[in-house]
Amino acid sequence: MPNTSTRQKHGRRTRRRRRADPARNELVSSSLESAQQCLFNQDYGTAFAHYLLVLNLAPVFKDFARESFRFTLFKWAEELDSLGRIQYLFDCYEQALELFPDDEVILNSMGEHLFRMGFRDEAAGYFHKALKMRPDYPEARENFYRVANWLVERWHFFMLNDHGRNQKYQQAIQKAVQKGCNTVLDIGTGTGILGMCAKKAGAAEVYACELSKTMYELACEVVSANGMDGSIKILHMKSLEMEVPKDIPHRVSLVVTETVDAGLFGEGIIESLIHAWHHLLLPPKRGENEFGEQSATGRVIPAGATVFGMAVECSEIRRHHRLCVTKVGGLSMAAAGELHSPVSCSSEPDDSMEPYTTERLSRLPGGYKPLTEPFTALNIDFNNVQELEGLSSREVQEIRLPVIQQGELDALAVWFQLHLDEENSLSTGPQEDTCWEQAIYPFHSAKGFVLKPRDELIVEVSCRDAYLRLCSVAVLRDGHKISLDKLMDSQYPVSNPNPEAELCSALACLQTDQSQARDFCMLECSEMALLNNQDYHQSFCTALAKLISQLKVKCQNQERGSAFQPGPAVATRCASPFYVLDVSEGFSLLSLIAASQGHVKAFSSVEKKKQQEVLIRLARSNNVSEQHLEFWLNNTEDEQGMLQRPSREKLWSAIILDCVETCGLIRQKLMEKASLARCLLEEGGRIFPGKIVVYGMLVESETLLLESAVQGQEPTLGFNIAPFINQFTVPVHVFLDFSTLECRHLSESVELFVLNLMDANANYINREVKVQATSTGRITAIPFWYHIYLDEEICVSTLGQAAHWKQAAVVLQQPLEVRAGEWVRLGVKLHKSTISILAHIESTPQQME
Numbered sequence: 001m002p003n004t005s006t007r008q009k010h011g012r013r014t015r016r017r018r019r020a021d022p023a024r025n026e027l028v029s030s031s032l033e034s035a036q037q038c039l040f041n042q043d044y045g046t047a048f049a050h051y052l053l054v055l056n057l058a059p060v061f062k063d064f065a066r067e068s069f070r071f072t073l074f075k076w077a078e079e080l081d082s083l084g085r086i087q088y089l090f091d092c093y094e095q096a097l098e099l100f101p102d103d104e105v106i107l108n109s110m111g112e113h114l115f116r117m118g119f120r121d122e123a124a125g126y127f128h129k130a131l132k133m134r135p136d137y138p139e140a141r142e143n144f145y146r147v148a149n150w151l152v153e154r155w156h157f158f159m160l161n162d163h164g165r166n167q168k169y170q171q172a173i174q175k176a177v178q179k180g181c182n183t184v185l186d187i188g189t190g191t192g193i194l195g196m197c198a199k200k201a202g203a204a205e206v207y208a209c210e211l212s213k214t215m216y217e218l219a220c221e222v223v224s225a226n227g228m229d230g231s232i233k234i235l236h237m238k239s240l241e242m243e244v245p246k247d248i249p250h251r252v253s254l255v256v257t258e259t260v261d262a263g264l265f266g267e268g269i270i271e272s273l274i275h276a277w278h279h280l281l282l283p284p285k286r287g288e289n290e291f292g293e294q295s296a297t298g299r300v301i302p303a304g305a306t307v308f309g310m311a312v313e314c315s316e317i318r319r320h321h322r323l324c325v326t327k328v329g330g331l332s333m334a335a336a337g338e339l340h341s342p343v344s345c346s347s348e349p350d351d352s353m354e355p356y357t358t359e360r361l362s363r364l365p366g367g368y369k370p371l372t373e374p375f376t377a378l379n380i381d382f383n384n385v386q387e388l389e390g391l392s393s394r395e396v397q398e399i400r401l402p403v404i405q406q407g408e409l410d411a412l413a414v415w416f417q418l419h420l421d422e423e424n425s426l427s428t429g430p431q432e433d434t435c436w437e438q439a440i441y442p443f444h445s446a447k448g449f450v451l452k453p454r455d456e457l458i459v460e461v462s463c464r465d466a467y468l469r470l471c472s473v474a475v476l477r478d479g480h481k482i483s484l485d486k487l488m489d490s491q492y493p494v495s496n497p498n499p500e501a502e503l504c505s506a507l508a509c510l511q512t513d514q515s516q517a518r519d520f521c522m523l524e525c526s527e528m529a530l531l532n533n534q535d536y537h538q539s540f541c542t543a544l545a546k547l548i549s550q551l552k553v554k555c556q557n558q559e560r561g562s563a564f565q566p567g568p569a570v571a572t573r574c575a576s577p578f579y580v581l582d583v584s585e586g587f588s589l590l591s592l593i594a595a596s597q598g599h600v601k602a603f604s605s606v607e608k609k610k611q612q613e614v615l616i617r618l619a620r621s622n623n624v625s626e627q628h629l630e631f632w633l634n635n636t637e638d639e640q641g642m643l644q645r646p647s648r649e650k651l652w653s654a655i656i657l658d659c660v661e662t663c664g665l666i667r668q669k670l671m672e673k674a675s676l677a678r679c680l681l682e683e684g685g686r687i688f689p690g691k692i693v694v695y696g697m698l699v700e701s702e703t704l705l706l707e708s709a710v711q712g713q714e715p716t717l718g719f720n721i722a723p724f725i726n727q728f729t730v731p732v733h734v735f736l737d738f739s740t741l742e743c744r745h746l747s748e749s750v751e752l753f754v755l756n757l758m759d760a761n762a763n764y765i766n767r768e769v770k771v772q773a774t775s776t777g778r779i780t781a782i783p784f785w786y787h788i789y790l791d792e793e794i795c796v797s798t799l800g801q802a803a804h805w806k807q808a809a810v811v812l813q814q815p816l817e818v819r820a821g822e823w824v825r826l827g828v829k830l831h832k833s834t835i836s837i838l839a840h841i842e843s844t845p846q847q848m849e
Contacts, residue, residue, distance in 0.1 A: 024057060027053075027057065028053075028054055028057050028058045028061075031050045031053045031054045031057075032050070032054045032061070032065070034046075034047075034050045035047045035050035035051045035054060035065075035068075035072070036068070038050060039068065039071075039072055042075075044072055044075040044076035044079060045076050045079065047072045047076075048072050048073060048076045048092065051065060051068070051069045051072055052095060052099075055069065055099050056099070059099075062099065062100070066100070066103070069096070069099075069100075070103070070105055070106060073092065073093070073096050073106065073109075074109060076092060077089050077092060077093070077109070077113065080092070081113070086117065089113065090110075090113070093106070093109070093110045093113070097110065102133050103133075104130040104131075104133040104134040104137050104140060105130075107126045107127075107129050107130040107133065107140070108126065108127060108130040108137065108139055108140040108143060110126045111123040111124070111125075111126030111127040111130065111140075111143055111147075112143060114126065115143070115146075115147055120147055120150045120151055120214075121151065121212060121213035121214050122213075123143075123147050124144065124147045124148070124151055124214055125213075127140050127143045127144040127147060128144060131144060138831050138832075138834075139832075142831070142832065142834045145730040145731070145732070145834075148728040148729075148730050149730060149734070151212065151214040151215070151728065152214065152215070152218075152725065152728035154707050154708070154733075155435050155707075156190065156191070156725060157706065157707055157708060157709055157710055157725070157729075158435035158706050158707045159435045160191070160193070160710045160716050160721060160722075160725065161435075161706040161710060161711055162434065162435050165426055165434070165435070166193070166716060166717050167717070168420055168424040168425070168426060169194060169197065169256075169258075169301075169420060169424075170197045170201075170717055171420075171423075171424055172301050172302075172420035172421045172423075172424045173194065173197045173198050173201055173254075173256055173301060174197070174201040175421060175423075176254050176299065176301060176421070177198060177201040177202050177203050177254070178201065178202070180253065181203070181253040181254035181299065182202070182203050182204040182205070182253065183203065183204060183205045183206075183250070183251075183252040183253050183254070184198040184199075184203045184205070184206045184207070184252055184253070184254045184255075184256060185206075185207045185208070185209070185239075185248065185252045185254070185255050185256075185276070185280060185281075186198065186206070186207070186208040186209070186255075186256050186257070187208075187209060187239045187255060187256070187257040187259060187272055187276065188209070188210060188211070188239075188257055188258065188259040188267070188272075189208035189209065189210045189215075189219050189234065190210065190215055190219065190258075191215070191218060191219055191222050191721050191724070191725055192208060192219035192220075192222045192223045192232070192234065193222075193716065193717065193719060193721060194256045194257075194258070195207075195208040195219075195223070195232050195234075195256075196222075196223065196226060196228060196232065196717075196719050197256075197717065198254070198256065199228055199231055199232055200718070203254075205252070206228075206231065206232045206233070207232070207233050207234075207235065207247075207248050207252065208232060208233070208234045208235070209234070209235040209236075209237055209238070209239050209242060210234065210235075210236060211236075211237065211238050213236065216234065216236040218724055218725060218728075219234050220234055221724050222719070222720070222721050222724050222725075225720050225723075225724065226719050226720055233248075235247055239272050239275065239276060239280070240271065240272060240275050242279070242280060243279065244279065244280065248280070251280060251281055251282045251298065252280060252281060252282065252298065253281075253282050253296075253297065253298050253299070254298070254299055254300075254301065255273070255276050255280070255281055255298070255299075255300045255301070256300075256301045257269065257272065257273075257300070257301075257302075258302075259272060260305075260416075260418065261358070261439075262356075262358040262414075262415075262428065262436060262437045262438055262439040263355070263356050263358075263414065263439035263467070263468050264305055264307060264380075264416050264439075264468055265463070265466055265467055265468050266356075266467065268466070269382075270388055270391055270466040271466060273300060273382055273385075273388055274385060274388050274389055276300075277298070277385040277388070278385070281298035281299075281300075282296060282297050282298035283297060283298060284297060284298055284299065284383050284384070284385065285297040285298075285299065285383075299383055300382045300383055301420055301421065302382060302418045302419055302420045303381070303382055303383055303419050303420065303421055303422075304379070304380055304381045304382050304383070304419045305378075305379075305380050305382070305416045305417065305418050305419060306376060306378070306379050306380075306416060306417045306419070307376070307377040307378040307379075307380075307414060307415075307416045307468065308374045308375065308376060308377060308414065308415055308416065308417070308429070309374065309375055309377045309412050309413060309414040309415075309459070309470060310370050310371070310372050310373065310374045310375065310401075310412070310413055311370070311371040311372045311401060311403075311409060311411075311412055311413075311451070311457055311459075311472065312361075312368045312369060312370055312371060312407075312410060312411055312412070312413050313368065313369040313371055313407035313408045313409070313410050314361075314364060314366070314367070314368040314369070314410045314411060315366050315410075316359075316364045316365050316366050316368075316801075317359065317364070317368075317410045317411045317440060317442055318408070318410045318442075318448070319528065319529050319532040320341060320442075320525040320526075320528055320529045321340055321341040321343060321410075321411075321442035321444065321525065321528060322339070322340045322341070322442070322444050322445065322446070322448075322528065323336065323339045323340070323446070323528070323531060323532065324532045325531075325532055325534055327534075328531060328534065328537045328589055328593075329537035329538060329540060329541040329589060329590075329593040329596075330538075330541055330593065330596065331589065331592060331593065331596060331618060331622050332618075332621060332622055333618070334621060335617045335618055335620070335621035335622075336521075336614055336617065336618055337519030337520060337521060337614060337617065338446065338519065338520045338521070339521050339522075339523055339528070339531070339614070340442075340444045340522065340523070340528065341357075341442065341444075341522070341523065341524065341525045341528050342354060342522050342523075342524065342525075343355070343356060343357045343440075343441075343442055343525070344442070344444060345441055345469045345470065345471040352522065353522075355441065355467050355468070355469045356414070356439040356440055356441050356468075356470075357439075357440050357442070357525065358437040358438065358439055358440060359413075359437055359438060359440050360430075360437045360438065361413055361430035361438050362430055362431070362740075363737055363740040363741070364737070364740065365737055365739045365740055365801050366801055368413070369405065369407045370404070370405075371403055371404065371405060371407045371409065371451050371457075372401040372402065372403055372404060372457060373401075373402070373404060375399060375401055375459075377397075377399070377414065377459075377461045377468075377470060378397075378461060378463075378468065391463045391466065392463055392464060392465065392466055394462065394463055396460050396461070396462045397460070397461040397462070398458060398459070398460055398461075398473075399458070399459045399460075399461060400456045400457070400458055400459075400476070401456065401457045401458075401459060402454075402455075402456055403451045403452060403453055403454070403455040403456065403457060404453065405453060406450065406451065406452050406453060407450070407451060408448045408449065408450050408451075409443050409448070409449050409450070409451050409457070409472060409484075410442065410443055410448075411440050411441055411442045411443055412440075412441040412443075412459065412470045412472060413430065413438050413439070413440055413441075414438060414439040414440075414441065414468070414470060415427070415428040415429045415430065415436070415438045415439070416428055417429075439468075441469075441470045441471070441472075443472050443484070445484070449475070449484060451475065452477070454477075455475050455476065455477050456475065456476040457472060457474075457475055458472075458473050458474040458475065458476065458481075459471065459472055459473070460473050472484055473485060519613070519614075519617065520610075521610045521611060521613070521614050522610070523586075523587050523611070524586060524587075526586070526662040526804060527586050527587045529804035530586075530587075530588075530804040531587070531589065532804070533802055533803065533804045534802070535796065535802055536796050536802075536803075536804070537589065537590075537593065539790055539794050539795075539796050540590055540593060540656075540688065540790060541593050542794055543688060543790035543791050543794045544580070544593065544594050544597055544654065544688070545597055546791065546794075547653070547654055547685075547686055547791075548578055548597045548598075548599065548600060548653075550684065551578055551653055551684055551685075552599070554684055576650075577599050577600055577601040577628065578599060578600050578601070578653035578654070579600075579601050579602075579603070579646045579650055579651070579652050579653055580594040580595075580600055580601070580602045580603065580652065580653055580654045580655075580656070581602075581603045581605075581632060581643075581646070581652050581654070581655045581656065582594065582602065582603065582604055582605055582632075582656040583605045583632075583642055583643065583655065583656065583657060583658065583673075584605060584656060584657075584658040585658045585667075586606075587606055587608075587611050587614075588604065588605070588606060588656075588658075589615070589618075590656050591603060591604035591605075591606075591615070591629060591656075592604070592615055592618055592619055592622075592624060592629060594654070594656075595619065595624050595625075595628040595629045596622060596624050600628060600653075601627075601628050601629075601630070602628060602629055602630075603629075603630050603631070603632035603646065604629065604630070604631050604632060605631075605632050605633055605642060606631060606633075607631075607633050612631055615629065616629075643655070643673060643676045643677055643680060644680070645680055650682075651680055651681060651682035651685065652677075652680050652681055652682065652685055653681075653682055653684075653685045653686075654681075654685055654686050654687075654688060655677040655680065655681065655685075655686075655687050655688070656687075656688045657670065657673055657674060657677065657687060657688070657689070657757065659689060659692055659757075659786075659788060660692070660786055660788065660798055660805055661805075662735075662804065662805055662806060663734040663735050663806055663808065664734050664735065664736060664784075664785070664798070664805060664806045664807045664808030665732070665734060665808055665833060665834075665835075666692070666755070666830075666833040666834075666835070667833060668832065668833045669832070669833065670755075670757075670833055671755065671757075671763070671832075671833075674687060674757040674758075674760075675760060677757075678757075678758065678760070686758065686791070687757045687758055688790050689757065689788045689789055689790050689796075690756070690757055690758045690789055690790065690791060690792075691754065691755065691756050691757060691758070691789040692754070692755040692757070692786050692787070692788055692789070693751055693753075693754050693755075693786065693787040693789065694751070694752045694753040694754070694755075694784055694785075694786055694828075694835065695749050695750065695751055695752060695784060695785055695786070695787060695799075696749065696750060696752045696782045696783060696784035696785075696810075696826075696837075697745060697746075697747055697748070697749045697750070697782065697783055698745075698746040698747040698771055698773060698779045698782060698818070698824060698839075699741075699743040699744060699745055699746060699779070699780065699781055699782070699783060699809075700743060700744040700746055700777040700778045700779065700780050700815075701741060701742060701743035701744075701780050701781050701809075702742070702780070703741065703742045703743070704733055704736075704741070704743070704780060704781045704809060704811050705780050705781075705811065705815070707733065708729055708730070708733055708811045709722075709726045709729040709811075710722035710725055710726055731810055731811060731813070731836065732808055732809070732810055732811070732834070732835070732836075733781070733808060733809045733810075733811050734806065734808045735806045735808075736783060736806055736807045736808055736809055737806060737807070738783045738785065738799060738807040738809075739799075739800075739801065741783070743781075743783075744775065744777055745774070745775070746773050746774065746775050746776075746777050746779055746818060747771050747772065747773055747774050747775075747824070748774060750769060750771050751769070752767070752769055752782075752784060752826065752828050752835075752837070753767055753828050753830055753835065755830070765829065765830060765831070766827065766828070766829050767827075767828045767829075768825060768826065768827055768828070769825075769826040769828055770823055770824070770825055770826075770842070771823070771824045771825075771826060772821065772822070772823050772824075773818045773819065773820055773821065773822050773823075773824060774820060775820050776818065776819045776820045777817075777818065778815040778816065778817055778818070779812060779815060779816040779817075779818055779824065779839060780811065780812060780815045781809045781810060781811045781812060782809060782810045782812075782826070782837050782839070783807055783808070783809040784807065784808060784809065784810070784835065785797065785798045785799040785805075785807045785808075786798045786805075808835075810835065810836065810837040812839060816839055816840070816841065817841075818841060822841055822842070823841070823842040824839055824840070824841055824842070825839070825840055825841075825842050826838070826839050827839075
């Protein structure tokens with residue numbers, strides 16, 4: 001019977017396969033024709049629907065239609081994105097991936113959309129899968145590198161390379177477990193290292209939680225590779241969502257965590273520990289000896305922290321947080337209003353404000369000057385739940401700090417000592433060799449304030465919203481109290497040679513009418529630094545003036561040439577203004593600088609209303625007619641269509657492109673934008689900049705290695721972690737201050753690459769560069785920067801203390817030993833906006849000819 005049944009079914013299937021379905025075939029044929037017609041008519045949504053029908057009914061057409069289907073999907077996704085129909089966009093991608101689950105191009109495109117929407121974990125998964133399908137796919141590789149910088153921040157590598165920090169945590173955990181803490185919860189486990197330390201120390205039960213999907217999956221891999229996957233339970237969730245017995249069977253006796261940032265509380269440790277004490281931890285030990293036997297009591301590692309701070313003068317901090325110049329590109333900034341960064345401990349904070357930023361003081365260009373001795377701002381006991389709960393309601397503490405040397409008050413710098421237990425502690429101080437940065441609380445004032453010896457700076461310390469907030473509020477000078485809050489709205493001078501006059505001026509500020517609020521606009525730190533870059537703006541001003549002058553001469557010559565046969569076209573052209581488009585990212589004054597040249601109509605890409613108002617105020621105060629300044633995005637339907645003609649009859653005289661990101665990389669799709677911009681220029685018009693030259697240097701830097709990958713062959717604390725986290729190593733290190741980088745220069749600087757934005761024929765993809773080593777050492781990296789040529793003569797460098805850009809560096813996978821005098825051949829490649837460099841030693845000098 002089974003054989004008979006099988007034969008009957010086989011026979012039926014054979015008959016079905018042979019019998020054609022004319023109606024089905026007709027539907028497939030007509031839908032395929034309709035899809036192609038809709039594609040021709042740029043009706044991408046309808047074309048996409050037809051392709052879905054065809055490929056679901058007739059999968060045999062998949063190979064034939066793959067390219068057209070991809071194109072249709074991507075164009076339809078662009079339309080959906082511009083219309084804000086995001087959920088429908090992702091639905092379309094899911095339908096496409098049901099048809100082509102292993103298509104690396106669709107996978108990569110899906111990841112790009114997710115990344116732009118802020119879904120970095122999910123984006124990483126799609127980029128990773130695309131690379132598995134095609135390991136040499138450059139777009140997916142570059143995207144994966146970019147998202148890796150977000151998902152596995154570079155400090156993870158530096159932290160795992162910090163042997164002192166790792167050993168102290170291990171010792172504290174081992175000691176606690178030996179004293180009876182045999183059930184452990186690791187909050188924010190990261191790679192899983194602290195949980196594994198607890199298991200290795202003998203803990204009976206170990207649990208861990210991690211919110212980041214990427215880090216959770218990484219921790220699972222690491223724990224499994226170290227033979228602990230059956231003994232450490234890792235949960236993909238916030239500790240605040242954990243419950244007993246739903247997520248863990250009972251309360252634990254030890255919580256270990258390092259969910260602290262440079263400002264100590266910024267990662268939410270206070271909220272996490274309050275929840276843990278109420279829901280996840282055994283009750284704390286009562287009595288004087290908090291580090292005694294704790295078999296039935298709970299405790300936390302770290303046990304507590306002490307926060308320190310000091311007032312500093314630092315020009316690098318200053319120029320990133322407030323306006324330091326009175327003129328920019330020939331424009332007076334008097335009418336700009338109050339401009340400063342979004343980093344502020346103001347009395348009325350909002351979601352757009354951050355109480356502090358972070359910097360590594362030891363690496364700031366130009367250094368810093370301490371204006372006070374370090375002071376203790378706060379002590380906190382993580383094993384005292386009442387203290388944790390009362391932190392936000394603590395009274396504001398006022399601290400008086402004697403000023404030790406004269407200097408301009410730019411910020412309060414803050415660090416802390418983390419007390420793991422009574423014996424082990426970690427310091428994040430500026431003099432420590434540590435993976436930690438310091439928290440920076442900038443001082444905002446239009447003209448600054450100079451502190452002098454015998455002054456006392458009054459600082460307020462609070463913990464509103466569980467964030468540590470420090471604010472410089474006043475100065476005691478010669479028995480008088482000068483309010484710094486009121487000086488922010490005044491015209492108080494930076495310094496005055498007459499101390500009595502200075503004091504009178506300061507006191508007079510207290511009597512001024514504060515009822516009229518100043519115009520306020522918030523700019524990103526990088527935008528503030530750009531605004532303070534006078535060389536950059538003056539160079540643009542000069543280059544624009546040259547171009548306008550040349551175009552005027554050209555126009556006059558055309559008028560003279562047509563004097564005997566005057567034509568309306570020439571007369572109209574010379575009478576109408578020159579059109580300049582500035583498509584810089586963020587806030588930019590370049591459009592207003594162009595408009596101030598006269599006979600120019602400039603278009604700005606500034607989008608935020610407050611920033612537009614700043615430009616309008618500056619235009620009025622600098623006698624630039626509002627008719628000569630417009631906001632281009634107000635005239636276009638969407639940002640994607642920014643590069644287009646100013647009108648049907650006109651072309652641009654100049655287009656200003658933003659070419660280099662603040663982090664030190666070439667902006668994405670720069671060359672595509674330049675290609676389009678060239679088509680929109682009138683004869684004699686220019687793209688600014690016209691050319692970018694990339695320079696680099698061979699260096700030996702242990703710091704770059706430590707921040708780029710887990711180093712060495714030895715396991716970290718005996719655990720095999722490096723092969724897993726090093727998957728997220730990226731070859732290019734960004735946001736680098738080359739001037740303060742700890743490194744040895746092994747060569748002179750050398751030209752690596754040239755990008756010509758005005759002449760596409762002058763560009764190339766690959767280039768070989770020969771560099772002679774000037775010193776013996778190990779080549780570990782090649783830092784690079786740019787010379788931005790506005791024309792053949794005027795150049796701006798992204799390297800230098802006044803520049804608002806950082807630098808980047810290619811870190812070699814394997815350091816290269818080199819002797820002084822040897823030649824090194826660099827294979828430099830630019831793919832889209834990503835620079836890659838391969839290096840090897842030349843074997844014989846003759847090959848260098």
